[in-house]
Amino acid sequence: MLSFKDFGRACVVALWFMVLTFPLMVIKVNPIDRVITWRWHNMVWVGVGSFLCYLASRAWQIHRDARLRRIRLGQEEEKEPLSRRILQNPSIYRPLLAAGALFFLAFPGLFSTYQTNIMITALMYVVLGLGLNIVVGVAGLLDLGYVAFYAVGAYAYALLNLHFGLGFWTVLPIGGLLAATFGILLGFPVLRLRGDYLAIVTLGFGEIIRLILENWNEFSHGPSGISNIPRPGFFGIQMSLDQSITYLYYLMIGMVLFTIFVVNRLQNSRIGRAWFALREDEIACQAMGIDKTRTKLTAFALGATWAGMVGVIFAAKTTFVNPASFTFLESAIILCIVVLGGMGSIVGVIIAALVLILLPEYLRAFSEYRMLVFGAVLVIMMVFRPQGIVANIRKTYRVEEG
Amino acid sequence: MNPILEVKGLTMDFGGIRALDHLDLHVNQGEIVALIGPNGAGKTTFFNCLTGLYKPTAGDLLLTPPGGRTRRLGGLKPNHVTRQGLARTFQNIRLFPNMTVLENVMIGRHCRTRAKVLGAIFRDRRTRQEEREIVALSISILEELGLADMINEFAKNLPYGAQRRLEIARALATEPLILLLDEPAAGMNPQETRELDELICRIRDKGLSILLIEHDMKLVMSLSDHIFVMDYGRKIADGTPEEIRTNPAVIKAYLGEDVDDA
């Protein structure tokens, strides 16, 4: 039950939130009339709201702890998590999958070009998330500079097209390979690093790539970027803008399916198991005969490949690249997708990417609060479900009879 | 005949501390050799040097597979040592907690299999065949160790004794010539210890050699063909269980430290 102390804490939390949101929620400056409106009623709402939210979360925590205690004492059966029950029951997930497939196939027909464009972006982040998931989620290497590989892909298309007139379909694999090469280049110096140290070095790597693109004018055209990049072609057919967006949408769907296929196979292979083991215990992993160096490098390279390919698609979609598209914020968002989705879970990452990219778009109605809501969703997720949307699911095997 | 494992003058310094001091030791093919000594004697450090986790300051580590050529293990990376045929367990269990029991053992097969990235993506015949073999062999090892009914459990959810056995299973999956066990009976109840005793004998009967660190003297005395006793990084005695039981130096080292049922 909630104790007196919890109510005390709730008051402190409420006060804290009232102070924290004071500048945003209470003060409103009208620069034209040069007056300040004080909206004190907002402060009351924030106070009451956070007070109640805190109590609710406390009650939930107490309930959960009590249940865990009963499970430990053997008085109650441990329940399978909801996500696992859904994913392991074909009669539930098959219809869901079919409905999802139908929805995504019909999307450009049902919604406007504007919506389709947003969905293309979301699908690009699905692939980026799945790619980073190999490095961070599966192999456990905290990479904060993932956007660098994305930039490599985008500039590969922009520059190869500008100088050599290479087309989209030629550059798509080249961009992937180039990014993989950069992945290995980054991988070598950071092999010995772990955790925070690795995070800092990869962060630096991301910034270096961006700064090079920004300052090396002769090579990358600096901050003004490169424009007039052709959209992807389809056997030389001329397409209107709407048509080419629809085309790009289906191309992206294909790309997502391809990624899921490959990533899934990789995870359930000898190499995927080695990545997981590396994340779990590096020393035991080596003692079991796994080559740490090679395993880490393949993770970096294969993760980077997807970023490179999506980079090419990004350049083709926007027909314009400049360094401003490849800031640390991008890396952070992709990382959020992986963590929120559940480290190592393909389904989780897909859901997280769609939610994290679509949510801010459709929250535009609440313009000034949308980032606040976005942040709140992240915080709440991490408090209540630190393991992500879909928790770690491992393949199960049967012992053959006889 | 050469011993399968020969250690000559192994020395390991940590800054000013000499954890191993010119240690000599050998294991003959098919023997169970025990390494005992008071806490902090350097036993685990010896395993770490042997398996390549630490780089010894000096000394030679020689492995001679039956009917094969002698190889130096010193300076090899841990994964290469495992490939050469040394597999170990850890004093404080180091399983892969969020992987299933079966997957833990399948990891042990890594160094004996070869599927690459392209094989994993395209799943050609060879890869599928190899994957089937990995699963089958891992399951048969688990059956042998009495873990077959929990292959899909997460390793972290296993009871303590089962975790210790799983570590042995994982080590066996690497097809070692020598199995290195670091206090396998620690934390086990008498029943589990008896089962462990039988298990180690069974493994030996298959032709493996075993190097065993253990504090449980009853287990050591009943199992070992040969015992090495260490203290302060040095070998203070070696011989058959009978000789060790009556060795004054050993009694002194042990009475100084703990007065258990030794």
Ligand SMILES: Nc1ncnc2c1ncn2[C@@H]1O[C@H](COP(=O)(O)OP(=O)(O)OP(=O)(O)O)[C@@H](O)[C@H]1O
């Ligand atoms: N990485 C290290 N750095 C510094 N000193 C170390 C290191 N590893 C071990 N030592 C020291 O080496 C000595 C031997 O330790 P070791 O763990 O090998 O003992 P042990 O015989 O396995 O003891 P126990 O029976 O308690 O397991 C200890 O004094 C320990 O402090």
Ligand SMILES: [Mg+2]
């Ligand atoms: Mg020890």
